[in-house]
Amino acid sequence: MPAFRTIGLVVNPFAGLGGRVGLKGTDGLADRALALGAEPLAPARAAMALAPLAGHGLRFVTASGKMGEEALARAGIPDSACVYGPGVPSTAADTRAACRAFLDDGVDLVLFCGGDGTARDVADVVGTDVPVLGIPAGVKMYSSVFALDPGTVARVVLADGPARLADAEVIDVDEEAYRANDFRTVLHAIVRTPSAPGLVQASKRVFEEADEDRARAAIGAFIADAMRPGVLYLLGPGTTTGAVAERLGVNATLLGFDAVLDGRLVGADLAETDLLALLGDGREARLVLSVIGAQGFVLGRGTQVVTPAVIRRIGPEHLIVLGTPGKLARTPRLHVDTGDPALDRAFGPYLRVVTGYGTAQRKRVGADTPA
Amino acid sequence: MPQAYYNREAGIERLATETGAGQWGSALAFATSHFEMDCTVYMVRASYEQKPYRKMMMQVWGADCHSSPSTLTASGRAMLEKDPDTTGSLGIAISEAVEDAATHANTNYALGSVLNHVCLHQSVIGLEAREQLASVDDYPDVVIACVGGGSNFAGTAFPFAGDKLTGKHPDVDIIGVEPAACPTLTKGLYAYDYGDEAGLTPMLMMYTLGHDFVPPAIHAGGLRYHGDSPIVSKLVKDGVARAVSLYQNEVFEAAQTFARTEGIIPAPEAAHAIRTAIDVALECRKTGEAKTILFNNSGHGHFDLASYEAYYAGNLPDYDYPEELIRDALSRLPKVA
Ligand SMILES: Cc1ncc(COP(=O)(O)O)c(C=O)c1O
Numbered sequence: 001m002p003a004f005r006t007i008g009l010v011v012n013p014f015a016g017l018g019g020r021v022g023l024k025g026t027d028g029l030a031d032r033a034l035a036l037g038a039e040p041l042a043p044a045r046a047a048m049a050l051a052p053l054a055g056h057g058l059r060f061v062t063a064s065g066k067m068g069e070e071a072l073a074r075a076g077i078p079d080s081a082c083v084y085g086p087g088v089p090s091t092a093a094d095t096r097a098a099c100r101a102f103l104d105d106g107v108d109l110v111l112f113c114g115g116d117g118t119a120r121d122v123a124d125v126v127g128t129d130v131p132v133l134g135i136p137a138g139v140k141m142y143s144s145v146f147a148l149d150p151g152t153v154a155r156v157v158l159a160d161g162p163a164r165l166a167d168a169e170v171i172d173v174d175e176e177a178y179r180a181n182d183f184r185t186v187l188h189a190i191v192r193t194p195s196a197p198g199l200v201q202a203s204k205r206v207f208e209e210a211d212e213d214r215a216r217a218a219i220g221a222f223i224a225d226a227m228r229p230g231v232l233y234l235l236g237p238g239t240t241t242g243a244v245a246e247r248l249g250v251n252a253t254l255l256g257f258d259a260v261l262d263g264r265l266v267g268a269d270l271a272e273t274d275l276l277a278l279l280g281d282g283r284e285a286r287l288v289l290s291v292i293g294a295q296g297f298v299l300g301r302g303t304q305v306v307t308p309a310v311i312r313r314i315g316p317e318h319l320i321v322l323g324t325p326g327k328l329a330r331t332p333r334l335h336v337d338t339g340d341p342a343l344d345r346a347f348g349p350y351l352r353v354v355t356g357y358g359t360a361q362r363k364r365v366g367a368d369t370p371a
Numbered sequence: 372m373p374q375a376y377y378n379r380e381a382g383i384e385r386l387a388t389e390t391g392a393g394q395w396g397s398a399l400a401f402a403t404s405h406f407e408m409d410c411t412v413y414m415v416r417a418s419y420e421q422k423p424y425r426k427m428m429m430q431v432w433g434a435d436c437h438s439s440p441s442t443l444t445a446s447g448r449a450m451l452e453k454d455p456d457t458t459g460s461l462g463i464a465i466s467e468a469v470e471d472a473a474t475h476a477n478t479n480y481a482l483g484s485v486l487n488h489v490c491l492h493q494s495v496i497g498l499e500a501r502e503q504l505a506s507v508d509d510y511p512d513v514v515i516a517c518v519g520g521g522s523n524f525a526g527t528a529f530p531f532a533g534d535k536l537t538g539k540h541p542d543v544d545i546i547g548v549e550p551a552a553c554p555t556l557t558k559g560l561y562a563y564d565y566g567d568e569a570g571l572t573p574m575l576m577m578y579t580l581g582h583d584f585v586p587p588a589i590h591a592g593g594l595r596y597h598g599d600s601p602i603v604s605k606l607v608k609d610g611v612a613r614a615v616s617l618y619q620n621e622v623f624e625a626a627q628t629f630a631r632t633e634g635i636i637p638a639p640e641a642a643h644a645i646r647t648a649i650d651v652a653l654e655c656r657k658t659g660e661a662k663t664i665l666f667n668n669s670g671h672g673h674f675d676l677a678s679y680e681a682y683y684a685g686n687l688p689d690y691d692y693p694e695e696l697i698r699d700a701l702s703r704l705p706k707v708a
Contacts, residue, residue, distance in 0.1 A: 320696070
């Protein structure tokens with residue numbers, strides 16, 4: 001029996017508009033993109049992904065018109081329930097309102113069609129309450145909520161048995177900076193996303209902890225047990241580092257850096273200056289980081305407060321990287337981008353990633369070039 | 372053969388044993404069928420699923436083969452309750468086989484590695500290799516074998532270790548090769564520990580990663596053992612032999628090289644020894660030294676082709692062992708007298 005019976009669908013009709021006309025994202029610029037002759041592409045992408053879902057007895061709830069109803073009709077799924085009517089033209093506020101209506105309806109899955117901007121709007125409302133899956137149609141898709149392509153959406157949604165859920169980071173690229181060719185990303189949120197077995201793991205049989213929650217709990221227990229008295233532990237963003245805090249019984253900031261000393265929280269959501277102050281002169285410290293995003297960033301995505309100065313103070317050898325086996329199977333390489341290339345080179349050619357209680361993997365760092 | 376024979380002589384009608392990669396289980400299945408005994412094999416789950424035809428092979432020789440942990444024993448059930456998705460380990464399979472023997476009439480437990488008599492039986496390897504080399508007036512400068520519980524290493528190396536200790540060949544370099552994922556000799560503690568997960572065996576003085584350590588599911592299933600033969604451990608401790616550890620992908624790379632040059636597809640366990648032999652030979656090429664390198668190719672890889680497939684698909688994680696963190700974690704545990 002499939003895990004998802006009722007699905008909330010929201011389409012951002014303007015997603016991807018900016019890409020063709022070189023705008024690097026469409027947030028707030030739909031009019032300009034249309035004026036430049038951009039063709040809306042999201043509705044067609046959504047219909048392509050939805051078509052294989054017709055005739056499987058799924059119940060769809062959606063927003064009217066271009067925000068979902070039309071894509072479902074095009075895909076041969078006529079009997080959807082419209083639970084939200086957006087304004088014309090629709091905006092990000094409509095995406096959020098539609099998601100709220102889906103949650104009220106009790107959907108099992110929120111399917112959205114768009115890019116990173118849409119993912120951000122969906123994540124703001126849905127959080128980790130209900131799994132989220134993206135039909136890729138945006139200009140920027142650095143978040144890991146997206147199916148590989150529209151065709152794989154059906155395989156993930158129709159997979160038999162209980163849902164296999166993994167954490168997925170919603171990554172937000174600063175569009176203003178991006179347009180000025182300054183690539184800056186922020187870890188915006190973390191949601192839960194379904195994955196179909198075999199789809200992300202290729203021909204490998206699963207011998208490791210397939211359940212992400214259990215894997216994370218094992219990692220959290222191991223790191224908590226390994227914490228030494230008098231040593232400052234800086235916990236980075238993400239739910240894997242969050243599992244350490246959970247184990248210790250301290251309240252961690254999901255997207256920021258927290259400091260733990262002797263099992264107690266001594267600083268939350270710290271800025272660079274806070275970190276430097278805590279480190280003082282030569283306090284022994286460890287930087288505990290999760291592998292972030294589909295691209296496998298360890299430093300440089302969502303970790304901007306950990307500046308080269310902070311890393312040098314801690315010592316690059318005092319990095320503890322955490323990642324579930326499932327996440328690592330989907331991440332061929334790790335990346336480090338501290339903003340200081342000389343420092344980046346201190347983290348290679350391999351990093352050790354803790355994957356469970358007392359277990360680890362060695363992963364290559366950097367671009368795909370021979371050792 | 373000798374284990375089955377002596378048990379039969381003692382009037383035992385059934386043997387229970389563990390197997391990691393499946394080689395020992397297959398061997399004992401054949402031996403027990405030869406002496407008309409019954410045989411039950413607990414095969415580590417990861418290997419059992421990686422190589423289903425090993426089970427068939429044991430069945431051909433009349434043995435029962437169960438995936439371990441199984442529901443047949445209390446220690447197996449306890450492990451499954453703790454972690455239903457466990458990959459199993461040699462330590463767990465040993466617990467099951469020991470418990471099986473203790474709870475069934477006229478049944479003895481047979482161990483496939485680690486213990487002194489097993490090492491002794493295996494020493495035919497090194498004795499014969501030494502004779503063969505002598506017949507061409509040669510003697511190895513380097514002796515290499517992989518180490519799981521230590522039996523094929525012991526069998527290969529002990530005759531040469533004897534020559535080294537008695538001063539006949541003081542310079543022979545003896546190397547045991549283990550996986551980075553389960554680095555007992557290179558990262559373990561030299562201490563008394565149980566030979567099995569549940570603590571049913573007597574304690575042994577050996578290098579150990581802790582009897583409850585469940586190594587990651589590397590494809591060299593025969594090397595997934597937390598401890599090591601006490602004699603092998605002592606030789607490493609005393610510097611008579613040394614140990615190195617390797618990651619999975621570099622091991623399979625060497626396995627492929629060997630298969631393509633020699634026409635023999637080695638088991639992933641054996642490929643650990645091969646990789647080190649290649650490394651030593653390459654080092655010789657650099658330094659210009661000529662060395663005679665002896666290594667033991669401990670088994671073929673015909674049941675391991677799925678792991679070759681995973682290697683070619685780029686799906687083999689380089690499992691590692693976070694030793695500093697483990698040391699920190701262990702230092703916080705209450706000390707048990
Ligand atoms: C081919 C092969 N080599 C080596 C080993 C390791 O065992 P030991 O260290 O006892 O020789 C095994 C164990 O299953 C094996 O199958």
